[in-house]
Amino acid sequence: MRIVCLVKNNQPLGATIKRHEITGDITVARVINGGLADRSGLLYAGDKLVEVNGVPVEGLEPEQVINILALSQGTIMFKLIPVSDRPVSNQTTLYVRAMADYCPLQDPAIPCADAGLPFKKGEILQIVDQNDALWWQARKVSDLSACAGLIPSNHLLKRKQREFWWSQPFQPHLCLKSSMSGFRRSMRLSCYSALAAPYEEVVRYQRHPADRNRLIVLVGPAGVGVNELRRRLISSNPREFQSAVPHTTRVQKSYEMNGREYHYVSKETFENMVYSHRMLEYGEYKGYLYGTSVDAVRTVLDEGKICVIDLEPQGIQIARTHELKPYIIFIKPSSISCMRQTRKNARIITDYYVNMKFKEEDLQEMEDSAKKMEDQFGQFFDQVIVNDNLQEASAQLLSAVHRAQDEPQWVPAMWICSDTQP
Numbered sequence: 001m002r003i004v005c006l007v008k009n010n011q012p013l014g015a016t017i018k019r020h021e022i023t024g025d026i027t028v029a030r031v032i033n034g035g036l037a038d039r040s041g042l043l044y045a046g047d048k049l050v051e052v053n054g055v056p057v058e059g060l061e062p063e064q065v066i067n068i069l070a071l072s073q074g075t076i077m078f079k080l081i082p083v084s085d086r087p088v089s090n091q092t093t094l095y096v097r098a099m100a101d102y103c104p105l106q107d108p109a110i111p112c113a114d115a116g117l118p119f120k121k122g123e124i125l126q127i128v129d130q131n132d133a134l135w136w137q138a139r140k141v142s143d144l145s146a147c148a149g150l151i152p153s154n155h156l157l158k159r160k161q162r163e164f165w166w167s168q169p170f171q172p173h174l175c176l177k178s179s180m181s182g183f184r185r186s187m188r189l190s191c192y193s194a195l196a197a198p199y200e201e202v203v204r205y206q207r208h209p210a211d212r213n214r215l216i217v218l219v220g221p222a223g224v225g226v227n228e229l230r231r232r233l234i235s236s237n238p239r240e241f242q243s244a245v246p247h248t249t250r251v252q253k254s255y256e257m258n259g260r261e262y263h264y265v266s267k268e269t270f271e272n273m274v275y276s277h278r279m280l281e282y283g284e285y286k287g288y289l290y291g292t293s294v295d296a297v298r299t300v301l302d303e304g305k306i307c308v309i310d311l312e313p314q315g316i317q318i319a320r321t322h323e324l325k326p327y328i329i330f331i332k333p334s335s336i337s338c339m340r341q342t343r344k345n346a347r348i349i350t351d352y353y354v355n356m357k358f359k360e361e362d363l364q365e366m367e368d369s370a371k372k373m374e375d376q377f378g379q380f381f382d383q384v385i386v387n388d389n390l391q392e393a394s395a396q397l398l399s400a401v402h403r404a405q406d407e408p409q410w411v412p413a414m415w416i417c418s419d420t421q422p
């Protein structure tokens with residue numbers, strides 16, 4: 001038997017308890033990394049509680065014990081039987097990108113909601129304990145000094161996603177782009193699977209100056225200004241930035257040059273490129289195929305330049321390869337009231353009109369489409385730029401592009417660990 005005193009001082013204990021199904025014993029289920037119990041070094045998972053503040057716990061429900069703990073201020077005294085074999089910690093710290101949102105307060109299955117760590121998709125988490133098959137302990141890299149919190153393990157979160165997915169009514173393929181741009185609207189790409197891995201292992205990557213530049217991918221709803229921003233970036237320094245020359249099956253015009261405006265190829269060649277996964281995205285417009293190929297991107301990168309392209313969000317998955325190491329920038333519309341001011345003189349291009357003013361419903365559609373993109377693909381965005389004032393957004397884009405090349409970034413571990421991985 002051992003007596004353990006902990007000074008609580010309004011902080012949570014940093015441990016969870018459970019009741020043994022057969023013996024009824026109340027034991028410490030887990031000690032939260034960095035919490036009060038962990039820092040004290042006096043309480044371990046498996047310790048059997050006998051008394052809390054002089055109250056015998058035998059026969060009590062865990063909730064009753066938790067009540068005693070919650071009501072105790074200052075010093076808490078535990079009488080306990082220490083666990084005979086303390087688990088040896090052989091954990092290696094793992095970093096992951098959350099591919100889904102998680103809210104412990106809305107999860108009835110979590111052992112202790114207060115000990116849970118809420119997170120949003122795209123956030124980088126440091127996993128410090130994976131001893132439990134269902135509940136891991138993690139903290140956010142944006143706040144490493146905080147005590148760890150409980151998160152569902154990979155296996156558990158996947159199960160939750162699957163249950164949620166099956167509980168949803170069937171939805172046909174979502175079209176994220178609006179009707180503003182005919183070419184973009186007809187993109188044919190597969191959707192990001194709702195059942196993909198809930199966590200993606202990541203590592204810190206610093207590009208070596210001798211390495212190829214990372215591909216810069218701009219994503220955003222139709223009309224938000226992706227093309228405008230790309231055009232301005234490239235014209236600010238065409239020796240440093242370049243777009244990838246698209247392929248097309250349409251006939252070359254007299255003033256065009258093969259490889260300058262487009263690579264002109266036959267339908268058969270184009271389709272072969274699609275089947276051999278050499279197209280990042282493609283679509284049909286007025287009966288002709290258009291697309292951006294991996295080879296065209298590679299050509300720019302091989303010249304030592306920074307390749308800047310825009311993609312449908314469904315194309316992100318295809319571009320995310322070890323070879324291209326894309327840095328994804330989401331161009332987000334500002335509020336509708338701001339856009340009413342900034343887009344007064346702006347023009348949109350549609351299937352039928354070339355120079356049409358933005359209407360109220362175009363702005364609304366842009367906002368809705370941006371929201372859907374963030375919901376479905378936000379986990380892949382390395383950076384979000386709100387395109388309110390064009391000069392400011394351009395300046396932010398320029399510094400983001402340089403940061404992507406020159407500063408350490410979190411990237412999928414697969415890109416770094418093996419030269420042969422996709």
Ligand SMILES: Nc1ncnc2c1ncn2[C@@H]1O[C@H](COP(=O)(O)OP(=O)(O)OP(=O)(O)O)[C@@H](O)[C@H]1O
Pocket residue numbers: 180181184220221222223224225226227228229342343345346347348349387388389390393
């Ligand atoms: N911040 C801004 N302020 C004012 N006008 C803007 C701003 N950003 C873009 N524009 C204007 O909005 C119009 C649409 O921009 P752009 O063509 O770049 O959209 P897009 O995102 O590429 O959409 P699409 O793919 O449909 O062409 C253009 O006239 C552009 O000059």
